[in-house]
Amino acid sequence: MTPDPLNRLVAELAKLPGIGEKTAQRLAFHILRAPPEYARDLSKAVLEVVEKVRLCSRCFALTEADLCPLCLDPRRDESALCVVEGIADQMAIEKTREFKGRYHVLHGVLSPLDGVGPDQLRLKELLTRLEDGRVEEVIVATNPDIEGEATALYLTRLLKPMGLKVSRIAQGLPMGGDLEFADPATLARALSGRREL
Amino acid sequence: MRLLALALEDFRNLAAVDLCPGPRVTIAVGSNGQGKTNLLEAVYFLATLKPLRAGRLAELVRFGADRARVSGRFELKGAERQISVEVSQGAKAAFVDGKRAATLEDYFGGVSVVAFTPDDLATVKGGPDDRRRLVDRAVFNRFPAFLEESRAYARALKNRNRLLRDRTGGAVQEAFDATLCRAAARVWTRRLALLAELAPRTAKAFEAIGRTAAPAELNYRAAHLSLDLARASEAERAAALAEALAARLPRDVERGFTSVGPHADDLEVRLGSRLARAYASQGQQRALVLAWKVAEIENLRAALGYLPLLLLDDVSSELDPERNAYLMAYLADSGAQVFLSTTDASLVKRAAGPDTRWLTVQAGVVSSLAGP
Ligand SMILES: Nc1ncnc2c1ncn2[C@@H]1O[C@H](COP(=O)(O)OP(=O)(O)O)[C@@H](O)[C@H]1O
Ligand SMILES: [Mg+2]
Ligand SMILES: [Zn+2]
Numbered sequence: 001m002t003p004d005p006l007n008r009l010v011a012e013l014a015k016l017p018g019i020g021e022k023t024a025q026r027l028a029f030h031i032l033r034a035p036p037e038y039a040r041d042l043s044k045a046v047l048e049v050v051e052k053v054r055l056c057s058r059c060f061a062l063t064e065a066d067l068c069p070l071c072l073d074p075r076r077d078e079s080a081l082c083v084v085e086g087i088a089d090q091m092a093i094e095k096t097r098e099f100k101g102r103y104h105v106l107h108g109v110l111s112p113l114d115g116v117g118p119d120q121l122r123l124k125e126l127l128t129r130l131e132d133g134r135v136e137e138v139i140v141a142t143n144p145d146i147e148g149e150a151t152a153l154y155l156t157r158l159l160k161p162m163g164l165k166v167s168r169i170a171q172g173l174p175m176g177g178d179l180e181f182a183d184p185a186t187l188a189r190a191l192s193g194r195r196e197l
Numbered sequence: 198m199r200l201l202a203l204a205l206e207d208f209r210n211l212a213a214v215d216l217c218p219g220p221r222v223t224i225a226v227g228s229n230g231q232g233k234t235n236l237l238e239a240v241y242f243l244a245t246l247k248p249l250r251a252g253r254l255a256e257l258v259r260f261g262a263d264r265a266r267v268s269g270r271f272e273l274k275g276a277e278r279q280i281s282v283e284v285s286q287g288a289k290a291a292f293v294d295g296k297r298a299a300t301l302e303d304y305f306g307g308v309s310v311v312a313f314t315p316d317d318l319a320t321v322k323g324g325p326d327d328r329r330r331l332v333d334r335a336v337f338n339r340f341p342a343f344l345e346e347s348r349a350y351a352r353a354l355k356n357r358n359r360l361l362r363d364r365t366g367g368a369v370q371e372a373f374d375a376t377l378c379r380a381a382a383r384v385w386t387r388r389l390a391l392l393a394e395l396a397p398r399t400a401k402a403f404e405a406i407g408r409t410a411a412p413a414e415l416n417y418r419a420a421h422l423s424l425d426l427a428r429a430s431e432a433e434r435a436a437a438l439a440e441a442l443a444a445r446l447p448r449d450v451e452r453g454f455t456s457v458g459p460h461a462d463d464l465e466v467r468l469g470s471r472l473a474r475a476y477a478s479q480g481q482q483r484a485l486v487l488a489w490k491v492a493e494i495e496n497l498r499a500a501l502g503y504l505p506l507l508l509l510d511d512v513s514s515e516l517d518p519e520r521n522a523y524l525m526a527y528l529a530d531s532g533a534q535v536f537l538s539t540t541d542a543s544l545v546k547r548a549a550g551p552d553t554r555w556l557t558v559q560a561g562v563v564s565s566l567a568g569p
Contacts, residue, residue, distance in 0.1 A: 146356060149376045
C-alpha cells in the first residue's frame with residue numbers, strides 16, 4: 001500500500017495532458033527522492049503561475065502586469081496586428097523576430113463541432129481594439145485547417161468593411177524541412193501555390 | 198513493389214502467421230469461414246491502414262487477445278522497408294523500420310494496393326455510396342494527398358451540418374460555407390482527374406470482356422449542380438457549390454443536413470444509352486466492375502511506374518467461366534504480385550505458375566500446400 005499523499009500526487013499528475021498513470025508514478029517517485037527544496041520550488045512555481053500570470057488586457061497574451069511587455073514596448077509597430085489562435089502560435093511567430101507589430105490572441109478558433117462560436121473567442125475585444133484606427137493591417141495567422149480557414153474568412157468579412165487591410169499568412173513547405181518528408185497534401189498545396197521565378 | 202514476408206499476430210481469427218508470399222502469385226485455399234478473407238484483409242490493412250470491411254478497428258483484434266499486429270517486409274523502389282501496424286484498444290499505430298510513422302501519408306507514398314472482393318461486384322447495382330467508395334479507393338491510390346483532402350472535406354461538412362442544426366446562420370455560416378466549397382472543389386478535382394484517366398481504360402477493358410455491343414460509359418454526376426464540372430476550373434467548381442448551397446439553404450436547414458456536394462454525388466455507369474444499374478444483366482454488371490479494376494491496375498502502372506499489390510478475395514466463384522478465365526490470364530500476364538483466395542483451387546489454376554505459393558487456411562491456421 002502506498003501512502004495517501006503519494007497517491008494524491010500521482011492522481012494529480014496523471015490529470016496532465018500526455019501523462020499516463022505510469023509516468024505520473026515515475027514523476028511522483030522522482031519528486032519524493034529529490035532534495036526537499038526541489039518539491040518546495042516546484043510547488044511554488046506551480047502556485048505562482050496561476051497566481052501571477054494572467055492575460056494581457058489588450059492582446060490576451062500571457063503577462064504578469066495588466067499589459068504585456070509587447071503591448072508596452074514603444075518600438076513595436078502599432079499599425080500591424082497579427083491575429084493568432086493561441087499563445088503557442090504567438091510564441092512561435094515571436095521567435096522568428098521577423099514580425100515587428102503587435103498581436104491579438106483569440107484563444108481558439110470557430111469550431112461548431114466543439115461548440116465554439118464568436119462569443120467564445122476574444123473577438124469583441126479585437127473589434128474594440130481596432131476602433132482607435134491605429135491598426136492598418138491585420139495579419140490572420142490561424143492554422144491552415146478547416147476551422148482555422150473558416151475563422152480567417154470570418155475575420156476577413158468582419159474587418160474588410162472597416163477599411164482595414166487584411167492578409168493571410170502563406171501556406172507551403174516548412175523551410176529547412178526536407179521536401180521528401182512533407183505530407184502529400186502540404187506538398188500538393190505548395191505546388192498549386194507555386195510562383196514564377 | 199513486392200511483399201517479401203508477412204507476419205500476423207492475433208489478427209481476427211489468425212493467431213500466428215509467418216509466411217513468405219510468392220514473388221508473383223500466392224493462393225490461399227480453404228472452405229468458408231476459415232480465415233482466407235482475414236488473411237487478405239491483413240495485407241490490405243498493412244498497406245492502407247484501413248480495414249477492408251467496414252467496421253471498427255477493435256474487430257481486427259482476435260477475440261480474447263488485446264493487441265493485433267501485422268508486419269511485412271516490402272521491397273519498394275529498390276529498398277527494403279519493414280512496415281508494421283498494431284491495433285490495441287481501438288487505436289492503430291504504424292511503424293516504418295521500427296520507427297513510429299508520424300503521419301499515415303509517409304506510408305501511402307510507397308505502397309498501393311487494389312482489392313477486389315465479392316462486395317465490389319455488387320457496386321453497379323448498389324447505392325451511390327458504394328460507387329463513391331469505389332471511386333475514392335482508386336483516388337487514394339492515385340493521389341496520396343487525397344487522404345488529407347477528403348478528411349478536410351468530411352470535417353468541413355460536419356461543421357456545416359452542425360451549424361444547420363443549431364440554426365446559426367449569419368457570418369459564421371457563410372465562413373464555413375466558403376471553407377466547405379474550397380474543400381469540395383478539391384475533392385471534385387481529384388475524382389474528376391481520376392475518372393478522366395480511368396473512364397477510357399474501363400471502356401477498353403470492357404470491350405474485351407463485356408460480350409456487349411454497347412460501350413461502357415462512366416460519368417460523374419454531381420447532385421443538384423447544373424455546371425459541367427468536368428469542364429470547369431477548381432475555382433468555378435467552388436463557386437458553383439456556393440451558389441447551390443445558397444439556393445438550397447432553407448431546405449438544408451429544415452433537414453439539418455447539407456444536400457449538395459461531393460458526398461451526395463454518384464458515378465453513373467452506362468452501357469451505351471442505358472443505365473447499367475437498371476438495365477445491365479448481373480453478368481454485365483460484374484464485368485463492368487472487373488473492367489474498372491483492370492483499368493485501375495493499368496492506370497496505376499502507367500502513373501506510378503510499378504504495379505500495385507493485388508488482392509482478390511474469392512471473386513472467381515462469382516464470375517462466369519469466360520470472364521474468370523480472362524481475369525486469371527490477365528493476372529498471370531500482368532507480372533503483378535497477387536494474393537488470391539478461393540474455396541476451389543481449380544478456379545484459379547490459370548493464374549498460377551511454377552513459382553506460385555499455395556497455402557491452405559483452416560480454422561485460423563495458415564500452412565503451406567505443395568500444390569493443389
Ligand atoms: N476478431 C476476431 N477474432 C476471432 N475470430 C474472428 C474475428 N473476426 C472474425 N473472426 C472469425 O473469422 C472467421 C471468418 O473468416 P473469413 O476470413 O471471413 O473466412 P473465409 O475463409 O470464408 O474468407 C469467422 O469464423 C469469424 O468468426
Ligand atoms: Mg471470405
Ligand atoms: Zn498584450
